[in-house]
Amino acid sequence: xxxEVSEKVQALNAQLEAFMQEHVYPREKDMxxxxxxxxxxxxxxxxxxxxxxxxxxxxxxxxxxxxxxxPWSPGLTNSEIAVVFETMSKGGYWASAIFNCNAPDRxxxxxxxxxxxxxxxKQWMEPLLAGDIRSAYAMTEPQVASSxxxxxxxxxxxxxxxxxxxxxxxxTTGAMNPRCKVLLVMGxxxxxxxxxxxxxxxxxxxxxxxxxxxxxxxxFDSFHSPxxxxxxxFENVRVPVSNMIKGEGCGFEIAQGRLGPGRFQYAMGLVGxxxxxxxxxxxxxxxxxxxxxxxxxxxxxxxxxxxSRCDVEQARLLxxxxxxxxxxxxxxxxxxxxxxxxxVAPLMAQNVADRAMQIYGGMGVCEDTLIPEAFTQAxxxxxxxxxxEVHMSQLGKxxxxxxxx
Numbered sequence: 344x345x346x347e348v349s350e351k352v353q354a355l356n357a358q359l360e361a362f363m364q365e366h367v368y369p370r371e372k373d374m375x376x377x378x379x380x381x382x383x384x385x386x387x388x389x390x391x392x393x394x395x396x397x398x399x400x401x402x403x404x405x406x407x408x409x410x411x412x413x414p415w416s417p418g419l420t421n422s423e424i425a426v427v428f429e430t431m432s433k434g435g436y437w438a439s440a441i442f443n444c445n446a447p448d449r450x451x452x453x454x455x456x457x458x459x460x461x462x463x464x465k466q467w468m469e470p471l472l473a474g475d476i477r478s479a480y481a482m483t484e485p486q487v488a489s490s491x492x493x494x495x496x497x498x499x500x501x502x503x504x505x506x507x508x509x510x511x512x513x514x515t516t517g518a519m520n521p522r523c524k525v526l527l528v529m530g531x532x533x534x535x536x537x538x539x540x541x542x543x544x545x546x547x548x549x550x551x552x553x554x555x556x557x558x559x560x561x562x563f564d565s566f567h568s569p570x571x572x573x574x575x576x577f578e579n580v581r582v583p584v585s586n587m588i589k590g591e592g593c594g595f596e597i598a599q600g601r602l603g604p605g606r607f608q609y610a611m612g613l614v615g616x617x618x619x620x621x622x623x624x625x626x627x628x629x630x631x632x633x634x635x636x637x638x639x640x641x642x643x644x645x646x647x648x649x650x651s652r653c654d655v656e657q658a659r660l661l662x663x664x665x666x667x668x669x670x671x672x673x674x675x676x677x678x679x680x681x682x683x684x685x686x687v688a689p690l691m692a693q694n695v696a697d698r699a700m701q702i703y704g705g706m707g708v709c710e711d712t713l714i715p716e717a718f719t720q721a722x723x724x725x726x727x728x729x730x731x732e733v734h735m736s737q738l739g740k741x742x743x744x745x746x747x748x
Contacts, residue, residue, distance in 0.1 A: 346663045349423070355406075358403065366397065366441075368434060378569065379710060385519050386568070387520075402417075403442050404417075405472055406428075406442060407424060407449040408456065409424060421607065422667050429659070430615060431615070432611070432615030433619040434619075435713045435717070436716065436720055446609060448517070449605070450601045452472060456468060458597055462585065463585075463586075463588065467546060476525070477517055478525045479525075479573070480516070480527045480529075481515045481526045481527065482495065482512070483512065484512055485511055496531060497511065499530040499531065499543050505583060506581070507581055508547065510530060511557075513575070514560060514572050515573045516572055517570035517571070519556075519568070519572070523549050525546055526547045526549055527546060530542060533592045540595070541594075542595050543587060543590075543592060544589075545588060546587075553577060554577060555577075555578065557573075559572065560573070599674075607662060607666055607681055609724065609728075611659075613721055614659045614691075616713070617658070620651075620696045620713075628702055650698070658692075661680070661688075662688065665680035679742065688724075692721035692724075700718065
């Protein structure tokens with residue numbers, strides 16, 4: 344199967360690549376230095392918003408919403424979104440936020456576009472689309488295996504015209520950012536219902552009384568500033584009944600709908616950052632001399648580059664296959680491919696970044712390049728949104744069912 348890119352998307356991607364070359368890559372070192380300085384914890388550098396405004400003015404904004412979400416979508420298919428996602432992700436985890444295409448906001452926006460009421464969309468989705476606020480998705484809990492979405496124990500209990508929330512959440516990405524104004528919280532509202540209808544998803548203002556930050560979590564000794572990873576305690580947090588998304592008992596459906604498309608998008612992001620590591624290792628091998636010759640003359644280095652290119656190309660094609668299946672048959676038709684890309688892309692990016700580290704030597708493990716960030720991001724993604732083992736079990740069951748039909 345071939346994947347042809349339309350002239351429109353070729354032009355858009357060329358415009359995006361030019362923006363990356365002119366504005367993003369030159370700022371990589373500045374961003375690393377700013378976020379590593381603990382005096383700047385949870386803050387955003389002043390030039391960051393200038394880049395966002397420039398991207399918005401050039402139409403490089405909200406490129407993640409597929410065309411079925413008109414009028415909010417730029418009109419791209421999932422296959423076309425995959426192409427631009429690879430390009431914007433070559434700048435590392437922070438680059439996609441310049442184009443308002445960052446997680447968890449893009450998944451939360453899609454939830455509100457698909458399931459939200461007009462009032463919820465006006466209050467929360469429109470400011471998110473404008474880039475005026477940020478959001479977080481509170482699903483994972485410290486006391487249960489959260490890879491099983493039906494395990495969530497945070498209590499959502501109705502009391503008159505309000506819901507009351509009690510429980511704990513952690514690894515709530517983006518919630519430490521002062522610009523984060525709303526949480527999408529998944530919890531148990533109907534314990535008497537069948538297993539997949541016990542949970543709900545509800546909108547909770549970040550500053551609601553009763554929300555306490557237990558701590559900011561470090562991933563590989565990094566706070567992931569400015570967004571961060573928060574552990575929360577919810578103690579009698581009250582929100583209006585109108586904040587419930589879709590209805591009681593719909594939390595599992597929303598979680599599956601949110602996480603499915605998001606997995607292919609960030610899988611293509613991992614392809615992008617792996618491609619960048621491949622480009623960096625090629626440049627390093629050409630310029631670095633050891634034992635009287637360039638590294639590129641070493642057979643072992645040639646093999647590492649070759650292996651990395653094979654890995655990147657294979658993962659790219661798999662993600663494009665997932666996006667194509669989603670375009671033609673929706674999330675349900677794409678389920679096997681969504682599991683495949685979640686299994687393949689993070690490990691692929693981790694391995695490519697590891698080879699780049701080895702070729703760079705000491706420089707490859709310090710803050711002078713994005714390679715350590717690429718490695719840790721990829722490793723983190725092998726757990727986030729469901730660990731490898733869950734997706735392999737899911738894929739194994741789907742495959743056996745398909746082949747034995």
